[in-house]
Amino acid sequence: MCLGVxxxxxxTYEKGGLKxxxxxxxxxxxxxxxxxxxxxxxxxxxxxxxxxxxxxxxEEDALETLDLLRxxxxxxxxxxxxxxx
Amino acid sequence: MKYVTEYRDAALVxxxxxxxxxxxxxxxxxxxxxxxxxxxxxxxxxxxLLPPEIELVHGPGCPVCVTPLELIDKALEIAARPDVIxxxxxxxxxxxxxxxxxxxxxxxxxxxRVVYSPLDAVALAQQHPDKQxxxxxxxFETTAPPNVMxxxxxxxxxxxxxxxxxxxxxVPPAINAILSSPHNRxxxxxxxxxxxxxxxxxxxxxLVEKFRIPMVVTGFEPLDIVQGxxxxxxxxxxxxxxxANAYQRAVxxxxxxxxxxxxxxxxxxxxxxxxxxxxxxxxxxxxRPEFGEYNAEKRFDVADIHAEESPxxxxxxxxxxxxxxxxxxxxxxxxxPENPLGATMVSSEGACAAYYKYKRVEA
Numbered sequence: 001m002c003l004g005v006x007x008x009x010x011x012t013y014e015k016g017g018l019k020x021x022x023x024x025x026x027x028x029x030x031x032x033x034x035x036x037x038x039x040x041x042x043x044x045x046x047x048x049x050x051x052x053x054x055x056x057x058x059e060e061d062a063l064e065t066l067d068l069l070r071x072x073x074x075x076x077x078x079x080x081x082x083x084x085x
Numbered sequence: 086m087k088y089v090t091e092y093r094d095a096a097l098v099x100x101x102x103x104x105x106x107x108x109x110x111x112x113x114x115x116x117x118x119x120x121x122x123x124x125x126x127x128x129x130x131x132x133x134l135l136p137p138e139i140e141l142v143h144g145p146g147c148p149v150c151v152t153p154l155e156l157i158d159k160a161l162e163i164a165a166r167p168d169v170i171x172x173x174x175x176x177x178x179x180x181x182x183x184x185x186x187x188x189x190x191x192x193x194x195x196x197x198r199v200v201y202s203p204l205d206a207v208a209l210a211q212q213h214p215d216k217q218x219x220x221x222x223x224x225f226e227t228t229a230p231p232n233v234m235x236x237x238x239x240x241x242x243x244x245x246x247x248x249x250x251x252x253x254x255x256v257p258p259a260i261n262a263i264l265s266s267p268h269n270r271x272x273x274x275x276x277x278x279x280x281x282x283x284x285x286x287x288x289x290x291x292l293v294e295k296f297r298i299p300m301v302v303t304g305f306e307p308l309d310i311v312q313g314x315x316x317x318x319x320x321x322x323x324x325x326x327x328x329a330n331a332y333q334r335a336v337x338x339x340x341x342x343x344x345x346x347x348x349x350x351x352x353x354x355x356x357x358x359x360x361x362x363x364x365x366x367x368x369x370x371x372x373r374p375e376f377g378e379y380n381a382e383k384r385f386d387v388a389d390i391h392a393e394e395s396p397x398x399x400x401x402x403x404x405x406x407x408x409x410x411x412x413x414x415x416x417x418x419x420x421x422p423e424n425p426l427g428a429t430m431v432s433s434e435g436a437c438a439a440y441y442k443y444k445r446v447e448a
Contacts, residue, residue: 016242018204065333072101072103
């Protein structure tokens, strides 16, 4: 129930006094409410949970994390200790 | 898919697991609080790839599993009324009450509907002014912002035929209860990523101080989970007692302030009974008195129902991390997803359902 899926905001509009968006989940489109993330813009990615955006994903943090984890992988390759490809 | 594919990179996951193997020097028992993470761990076999020193025990973070039996029986009673459209997240439909489940109410003619979002239930109330629309508002901190928004929307629209049956639970009091138990074995916590996206992680430093164990905010993809485990193990091995965030792209310390404000406007803290565990003080949310007209329990005046669990089911011990699903003599025999004795065998977040689905029968 707490899964939440990342999706890309493709369009924003108002409905019933709420800030809404059309969100692209890798080709599947659903409506989501942006009222809790009023700063979210078209083109940004949000975690969507039961029709509500609960987080705007930070690209900078995402890249930093991946970088850090890739460094573990490359260190392993250097040392020849791991199974990283 | 962006923010998904790159976090399922098998080579990267393996290299992080290698790093865990290099870091660990002694046995550690960690608990993932969230049932969504339990399913991801078992599905991807992460528990089997970890070095033997690391044991993962599964926590109570399955909202469907901990919703008390009495409340499910109340839901069944309300849903069976001819004037009611009863709306629920899909997970709840097969959860056994003491005699039947929501599916069987539907089969017997009850108007029970699965909705994707609680706003869909509000829309139904607008479309059916002659009916009472009731939404089964269960869940942890993640479903609270949508659920309270449905009440605020109903209020804004002046709807008199919308109410919610509330069974909200919160993570920090559950962690407090688990760590206070004399049987506790947990030495580090993987905190639920999306609960933290909403609430931030400012509630955890006092728990970390009180119990002297590290806690790490962790996401849901395989790479997120192994990163959360690595960070926890690094803290444990270094003797560092603190809260860390291994899900930085989605979680900030403060969390989602507008959502927290909406929750505080509509809900207040209350004692809550957890199915299989018992009452945990101030572990739930319920409607504030000023929103009492949206309280389905009051609107329908359902009497307190005395309900009894299956004597075979050990879901309570499983939810507290004291036992694992295959320790239950009924697992896979009297109790299966088709004929569940307890809610942990039903939900997409229940530990028993995960072990059954991915055929995990050995330790």
